[in-house]
Amino acid sequence: MLAKTTTSLDTHHDPNSTPEGTAKCYNDWSGTYDREIMTQLSCTGPRECADSLEKALDGSTRKEVRILDVAAGTGLVAERLVRKGFTNIDAVDGSQGMLDLAEKKQIYRRLICDFVGPNPLDxxxxxxxxxxxxxxFAAGHMKDDCLPELIRVVKPGGYIVLTFREEWLHQYEEYKDKLEPAMARLQDQGLWERVSREIFPNYYPGKDGITIVYKVL
Structure with missing residues (x-):
């Protein structure tokens, strides 16, 4: 079953896919996504992302903090945030099928179906x-041109937590020598500053993950 799941993941991370093609793959995948990612692959990414956000927001009044879950999927990160006491959460994702499943969980205030890139979100x-x-951030997914838009919608003093498979930084041409330099340029421009960069094991078995936290200026 794991082999079948890995094949599915390879399909969803097609580096040549258009945003629309990627969204269609996730629409098709949505019915089994939670089971495959969390049970069969034991993905730790959602937990690591939620824990890092909780750490960044330490001292905040949790029910008042307003959070945007980007590439929200079915809401795996938001479920963890809700358990931590964060309840004012919106979602944006390019797959309506994924958002339909997330809506059933009743964890979001607002759901936005849109591709996250250089164009302004609503x-x-x-x-x-x-x-x-x-x-x-994965092959065929968001690119570095989305970073200014993420910064735009966050208040000065707010945080942006990015969690993904660490190997994409080295194996995917769209990110290799591009993604982190783009982040550094935005810091040089005074738009944000890096708080932490941590690599962790077993994003899923045998694959390291990385979480990068920025504070918006």
Missing amino acids: IENDTYDAIACCAG
């Missing part, structure tokens, strides 16, 4: 206290 400037983004 969100006002400085809306959120924090962004959680788990697995949004």
Whole structure:
């Protein structure tokens, strides 16, 4: 069963896929996504992302903090945040099928079906206290051109937490020598500053993960 799941993951991480093609794959995958990711692959990414956001927001009044879950999928990160006491959470994802499943969990205030990239989302400037983004960066997924848009919708002093498979930084041409330099340029421009960069084992078995936390200036 694991082999079948790995094949599915390879399909969803097609580096040549268009945003629309990627969304269709996730629509098709949505019915079994939670079971495959959390049970069969024991993915630790959602937990690591939620824990890092909790740490960044230490001292905040949890029910008042407004969070945007980017590449929210079926809500695996938000479920953990809700258990930690964060209840004011919105979601954005390019797959309506995934959002339909997330809506049934009743963990989001607002669900936005849109692709996260350079174009403005239907969100006002400085809306959120924090962004959680788990697995949004992968082959055929979000690119570095989305970073200014993430910064735009977060209040000064807010946090952006990015969690993904560490190997993408080295194996995917769209990120190799591009993604982290783009992050550094935005810091040089005074838009945000890096708080932490941590690699952790077993994002899923045999694959390291990475969480990068930035504070918006």
